[in-house]
Amino acid sequence: MRTTPQIVRVIDLETTGNAPPTHAVIEIGWQDVALGADGRWDLSGDGGSMLVNPGRSIPPVTQAVHHILDEQVADAPWWHDVARQVLDPWPRRLALAAHRASFEEQFCTPALTRSADWICTWKCAMRLWPESPGFSNQMLRYWRKPDGMVHERGLPAHRAFPDAYVTAFHLRDMLNEASVAQLVEWSNLPGLLPRVRYGPDRGRDWRELENEVLARYLTDRDEDVRYTAKLELERRNNGGAIGADPESVERLLL
Structure with a gap:
């Protein structure tokens, strides 16, 4: 049939x-x-x-x-x-x-x-x-x-x-x-941006940014930017794992 x-x-x-x-x-x-x-x-x-x-x-x-x-x-x-x-x-x-x-x-x-x-x-x-x-x-x-x-x-x-x-x-x-x-x-998730969208880091791969620079993007007005910066910080803190405890980001920045 x-x-x-x-x-x-x-x-x-x-x-x-x-x-x-x-x-x-x-x-x-x-x-x-x-x-x-x-x-x-x-x-x-x-x-x-x-x-x-x-x-x-x-x-x-x-x-x-x-x-x-x-x-x-x-x-x-x-x-x-x-x-x-x-x-x-x-x-x-x-x-x-x-x-x-x-x-x-x-x-x-x-x-x-x-x-x-x-x-x-x-x-x-x-x-x-x-x-x-x-x-x-x-x-x-x-x-x-x-x-x-x-x-x-x-x-x-x-x-x-x-x-x-x-x-x-x-x-x-x-x-x-x-x-x-x-x-x-x-x-259903925010966009995971391969490169920085705007500003002085425009066009750079997120993996190239220093932790302090990434931390500034955590309060960006753009949801996709905040999400991407957060995941990159979590990746660095967890050896590539995505979706870590949100407190891990704070510990990484201290």
Whole structure:
């Protein structure tokens, strides 16, 4: 008997801005990645996209990114009329995925996704491919050059389907290196940054920093920076082990 493959659905949104409910969705794109009979993951189906009426005008600053016009979404359906069918496909998917998934999760609430697990391909890329020169969707695309990607199908950038299509290739290769459960676990943690993001140490490997410098990053405003600095200090104190007693960091700095 033919069985329906398990899928992870990659989602990408274009919106009027960054913060709901002030801002709203104007386009959703998707592309499935399925587990094959051979135990390998690959893209499945054609994917798709749908314009959405945001119920408000689209600011010029966001039109300049995705080039979607007010008149193009005026007769489009409302978000709550289309979201569930895209976010919760039958058969029920194992998880949803997006690049920097925290953005999509603001609009794709648990009520719309049936409390789906999320995979953040940005966070997972930093775990699996820390040597990449950058971790944006498009940087990974041109650095990795995923097998099978049709260049034109991933264009234009900053439109919902092309971006979901590109992300799906990253996810496919991640799933062929790590389990769904592992990717979800990493996605639920802050980002583990391979290099310092900004400031006088920008671009340096965290392993190159002195303990006193790392200690200053423990109070940084950025959660990912604080998390990365803490784990590096714990690694030094525990011979490579991650997840030590938090008091060990304090002892190391005394």
